[in-house]
Amino acid sequence: KLLDIGVIGLGVMGKNLALNIADNHYRVAAFDLDNDKVNALLAQERQERLTGQPQRITGCHNLSEMLSNLTRPRILVLSVPAGEPVDGVCQSLIDAGIEADDIVIDTGNSLWTDTVAREAHYAGQFIFFSCAVSGGEMGARFGPSLMPSGDINAWEHIKPIWQAIAAKVDATTGLPIERQEPGNPVTEGEPCTTYIGPAGAGHYVKMVHNGIEYADMQLICEAYQLLSDTCGMSAIEVSAVFSRWNQGSLNSYLMEISAEVLAQVDPLTDKPLVEMILDKAGQKGTGLWTAVSSLQIGTPAPTIAEAVYARAMSTQKTQRQQLSQCLAGPSKAALIGSERTTFIEQLENALYCAKIACYAQGFQLMAMMATERGWQLDFAEIAKIWRAGCIIRAKFLQSISEAYQVAQTQGVELSNLLMAESFSTALSTKQLDWRSAVAQAVLSGVPVPCVGSALAYYDSYRCDTLPANLLQGQRDFFGAHSFERVDTPVGEKYHLNWSHKPRTLVKL
Numbered sequence: 001k002l003l004d005i006g007v008i009g010l011g012v013m014g015k016n017l018a019l020n021i022a023d024n025h026y027r028v029a030a031f032d033l034d035n036d037k038v039n040a041l042l043a044q045e046r047q048e049r050l051t052g053q054p055q056r057i058t059g060c061h062n063l064s065e066m067l068s069n070l071t072r073p074r075i076l077v078l079s080v081p082a083g084e085p086v087d088g089v090c091q092s093l094i095d096a097g098i099e100a101d102d103i104v105i106d107t108g109n110s111l112w113t114d115t116v117a118r119e120a121h122y123a124g125q126f127i128f129f130s131c132a133v134s135g136g137e138m139g140a141r142f143g144p145s146l147m148p149s150g151d152i153n154a155w156e157h158i159k160p161i162w163q164a165i166a167a168k169v170d171a172t173t174g175l176p177i178e179r180q181e182p183g184n185p186v187t188e189g190e191p192c193t194t195y196i197g198p199a200g201a202g203h204y205v206k207m208v209h210n211g212i213e214y215a216d217m218q219l220i221c222e223a224y225q226l227l228s229d230t231c232g233m234s235a236i237e238v239s240a241v242f243s244r245w246n247q248g249s250l251n252s253y254l255m256e257i258s259a260e261v262l263a264q265v266d267p268l269t270d271k272p273l274v275e276m277i278l279d280k281a282g283q284k285g286t287g288l289w290t291a292v293s294s295l296q297i298g299t300p301a302p303t304i305a306e307a308v309y310a311r312a313m314s315t316q317k318t319q320r321q322q323l324s325q326c327l328a329g330p331s332k333a334a335l336i337g338s339e340r341t342t343f344i345e346q347l348e349n350a351l352y353c354a355k356i357a358c359y360a361q362g363f364q365l366m367a368m369m370a371t372e373r374g375w376q377l378d379f380a381e382i383a384k385i386w387r388a389g390c391i392i393r394a395k396f397l398q399s400i401s402e403a404y405q406v407a408q409t410q411g412v413e414l415s416n417l418l419m420a421e422s423f424s425t426a427l428s429t430k431q432l433d434w435r436s437a438v439a440q441a442v443l444s445g446v447p448v449p450c451v452g453s454a455l456a457y458y459d460s461y462r463c464d465t466l467p468a469n470l471l472q473g474q475r476d477f478f479g480a481h482s483f484e485r486v487d488t489p490v491g492e493k494y495h496l497n498w499s500h501k502p503r504t505l506v507k508l
């Protein structure tokens with residue numbers, strides 16, 4: 001009997017996706033260049049299979065065998081590293097006899113422009129479709145958030161499988177339905193997948209998801225440093241604060257795991273593990289791509305960019321060690337008593353406000369790119385499919401989705417999340433705490449690039465007038481770059497002859 005779907009690349013993500021698909025009663029053909037990985041997958045399926053359940057995964061020795069095992073049009077899921085490996089497998093599929101209506105789905109963290117180019121490049125040979133996947137290995141195994149984009153007919157074809165394997169949200173509470181049992185997938189609830197748009201849209205949205213992920217992680221890390229440095233808290237004490245915050249508006253997967261990481265004891269030294277982990281952060285590029293995209297398109301995403309810089313700064317360990325010996329800072333006095341209690345409360349509110357600003361940046365960036373590319377992105381839906389499965393999953397995403405739904409109902413465009421009443425009200429009530437927390441950080445000499453830049457973002461939007469008038473004056477002075485006036489029609493350009501006396505105004 002022919003199989004339903006092929007999975008190519010059985011690293012941790014591919015293997016778990018294959019098991020997830022099989023759990024949902026689809027028959028899977030699996031292939032990896034490394035035959036040991038095929039065998040490992042088959043062994044895991046055997047081991048996890050519940051009594052009475054049939055084997056649903058078949059190992060393949062090569063791509064021709066896979067193609068001949070699949071129903072048509074064939075659906076092939078690529079789980080290989082982004083970049084050249086994707087094209088390498090595509091070429092091998094062409095060599096193996098893939099056909100024009102077969103569907104190849106790239107699930108890696110590919111650069112969105114590569115996806116656009118690939119769809120065009122492979123047209124006529126097969127349908128190049130993409131589906132960005134979030135949720136790490138456990139997500140892939142028991143329900144990720146899936147961001148498919150490309151040929152709409154291909155989407156209709158794969159939709160039932162995608163809806164089955166995606167994470168699910170309880171429609172009433174808006175919270176994830178967590179069940180991680182092999183052979184017993186979650187079948188109830190709203191699936192965390194929706195068609196995002198034409199080729200590239202899904203990978204762009206996933207890229208911004210990761211940019212937000214970088215910023216959200218860094219915000220939490222800044223709170224950790226602040227609580228350690230200004231309150232003298234131990235890792236386990238910070239963990240307790242984070243666990244408490246996780247019960248309120250800051251509830252999120254990232255907050256939850258941060259509390260867990262901080263509570264972990266190092267098996268070798270019995271010290272908190274976090275104190276034994278070297279403070280040099282890695283990155284694979286998606287946060288950087290988000291920051292670059294925001295710079296290229298001219299939409300401010302400073303908190304995301306600062307999160308990328310914070311990782312870069314963390315890698316400057318040697319220089320930091322040298323400079324920490326010679327650069328002056330304020331003297332350290334830990335906050336105590338009611339001052340400390342107040343500061344912790346302020347910091348919780350500061351983090352919430354910064355989080356709103358950071359998500360506002362990500363969503364605004366997606367909106368700008370959508371306009372530029374002619375994509376019809378449904379932000380209420382995008383926020384919905386991020387409520388479970390993905391790394392930034394949080395109660396908060398429900399509020400974002402509702403904000404976009406309210407705007408849709410009212411027929412208004414929500415060009416920035418800061419405008420949504422639910423968020424602007426929260427920001428108004430909490431902004432003083434946000435300022436106090438940033439002020440305390442500055443006075444204590446603790447770097448808060450993300451909490452601080454988010455506040456500057458908020459304050460910039462509050463300013464009806466920014467000092468860019470002076471900036472335009474400077475540009476016109478040294479480079480005759482011209483300026484517009486506040487009292488003449490938009491687009492009308494002027495230049496002052498700065499080097500002549502008397503200085504005369506010229507309309508260009």
Ligand code: 6PG
Nearest residue numbers: 134135136210283284285286391
């Ligand atoms: C996800 C994650 C995933 C991956 C990041 C990590 O949504 O599941 O974002 O894609 O963990 O790429 O990125 P860095 O290695 O750059 O931190």
